[in-house]
Amino acid sequence: MEYTMQDVTLLGAGKLGSALLRGWQRAGRLPGRAVTKSEATAGMVRECFRIPAGTSIDEALVGTRTIIVAVKPHQWPEVAGTLEAWGDGGGTLVSVMAGVDCDALRRRVSDRVDVVRAMPNVLCSFNEGVTAVADGAPAHVRALFAPLGTVLDVPEGSLDAFTALTASAPALVLRLMEGFTDAALALGLPADSAQAVAAQVFRSTGAWLAQSGEHPAVLRKRITTPGGCTIAGLMELERARSAVGFADALLATARRASELGATKSVLPKS
Incomplete structure (x- = not known):
């Protein structure tokens, strides 16, 4: 058909x-x-x-x-x-x-x-x-x-978990991009340039991950020089528990996705 x-x-x-x-x-x-x-x-x-x-x-x-x-x-x-x-x-x-x-x-x-x-x-x-x-x-x-x-x-x-990873994740990623843009503004970049850089960095990093087929940690270590500026930034993220916080946020969206169907009445067929 x-x-x-x-x-x-x-x-x-x-x-x-x-x-x-x-x-x-x-x-x-x-x-x-x-x-x-x-x-x-x-x-x-x-x-x-x-x-x-x-x-x-x-x-x-x-x-x-x-x-x-x-x-x-x-x-x-x-x-x-x-x-x-x-x-x-x-x-x-x-x-x-x-x-x-x-x-x-x-x-x-x-x-x-x-x-x-x-x-x-x-x-x-x-x-x-x-x-x-x-x-x-x-x-x-x-x-x-x-x-x-x-x-x-x-x-x-697994669809409710998938909801957290894809349907809700763009909002969480955008929040990260806000932080990136704020930092760029604090460093003196014009607002339009700050937003353009944020969009391109997230886009190209995602493309790199997708094309490489490797774990994010492998790629991260590849571009982290001992004693350099990247490791300094990563250590600050660790102090803020950013990776754990992001994971917790995704898990919270998955729990809420499961609750949505349970908290609203779905009537049986009459």
Whole structure:
């Protein structure tokens, strides 16, 4: 069976949903339609992305073969109530919600619907994202996210951890970049130069790590000269426990991702 983007309906156009739309727009692969919570947001989608958009899920599902659920986890029970009659002829539901597992999703849709979890991050908007898809995802689901960056197969039980490492990590990395920029300003660099240097250093260091295939510690030691300025800076980071603090922050986001599904009621199928 051949799948096309015209068969896809996106539910939700918040931060993550909008990031997906921007990435698909850049790749020339926008979905067939979108459904949003408000008419104002639907109007924004129609204007910016030139695809049909509205607030009625029932109307949008006519002819839809793949649904991407990009609403907040606590909104899932309300959305699920409109999906129970969909998919009797088959279909695919792809959830990009944190903390709502496949069992909770399957309880609310037809047995003939394939349910898949995926976890993209906001960097998909620049086609530089990372998306985890649960092991065993159909090829057409992987194809949805392939234009947006790297796609990785991950056991479903690890998706919440993946949320910490990719979906939440950009904000944490940006906080580090703020510190880098502040230091550059303190050293007398103009603000625009400070930000440009920060962006390039983080970008090129990431590229070096990806291309080398080596552990970060190996690369770090390679460019650290005994008695030099680099080791002085590294010792200051050690005194501040920066590496441990960053790891703790990532672990906190993983715990919160697990809590999101548990603290919001996901009603059983009636």
